[in-house]
Amino acid sequence: xxxxxxxxxxxxxxxxxxxxxxxxxxxxxxxxxxxxxxxxxxxxxxxxxxxxxxxxxxxxxxxxxxxxxxxxxxxxxxxxxxxxxxxxxxxxxxxxxxxxxxxxxxxxxxxxxxxxxxxxxxxxxxxxxxxxxxxxxxxxxxxxxxxxxxxxxxxxxxxxxxxxxxxxxxxxxxxxxx
Numbered sequence: 001x002x003x004x005x006x007x008x009x010x011x012x013x014x015x016x017x018x019x020x021x022x023x024x025x026x027x028x029x030x031x032x033x034x035x036x037x038x039x040x041x042x043x044x045x046x047x048x049x050x051x052x053x054x055x056x057x058x059x060x061x062x063x064x065x066x067x068x069x070x071x072x073x074x075x076x077x078x079x080x081x082x083x084x085x086x087x088x089x090x091x092x093x094x095x096x097x098x099x100x101x102x103x104x105x106x107x108x109x110x111x112x113x114x115x116x117x118x119x120x121x122x123x124x125x126x127x128x129x130x131x132x133x134x135x136x137x138x139x140x141x142x143x144x145x146x147x148x149x150x151x152x153x154x155x156x157x158x159x160x161x162x163x164x165x166x167x168x169x170x171x172x173x174x175x176x177x178x
Contacts, residue, residue, distance in 0.1 A: 006064040006111045009077065013065055014051050016074045017094075021045045024094045026161065033097030035135045040168065043161040046092075050159055054079075064115065066108055075104055078112045086122035086178075093126075109142060113175070122178045127151055127170035136171065144173040 009017060025045035026038050037045070055063050061081040068075055076095040083089050090112055095105040116124055126144070128136055136146070153168035154160070 006066055006078070006115055009063040009065045015048060017063065017065065017077050018046055018048050018051055020074055020077065020096060021092060021094050024097055027097055033095065033100040035132065037129065040131055040165045041161040041163050045161060064112065066111070075099055076108045078108055080112055080116055082119070086120060088116040088121040088124050090124050090126045106142070117177055123174055123176050125172060125174045127172055130169045130171050136173070139173050144175045147172045147174050
């Protein structure tokens, strides 16, 4: 399988990215990938207006996509944002559930790290819902470490779904490149 090539998304890509994110993060049954959040957050992961707003209102943010070379089908996406000199945030790493056991996620993560490194990243940080043990372990195997830092879960903000548990928080993971 060739390495993932990331490219900046365009306005015309956004509906497909929204559909993919909702399927990958909140899919159920045969549509669920191994890292679905559907057991503890219900509803859409994002909407077209939310994603458009994020892309247009974040000048240091980049929604990058990967497509299959032959079919041009969307394979995945990732959000990268410079938060301070040398520090980048990586979020919403999304892989088509049908490709999640084929190494595409690993390729997307590597490509996203390289993209940020080429733009001056020394560290990459991410926030992961604390109960996603399998996903956290996946990132740890790829060189990320859990920091002692946590962030509160936005229980009063249902734009990204409705939590089904009252013990959610975000853990902060980080990888240094210097």
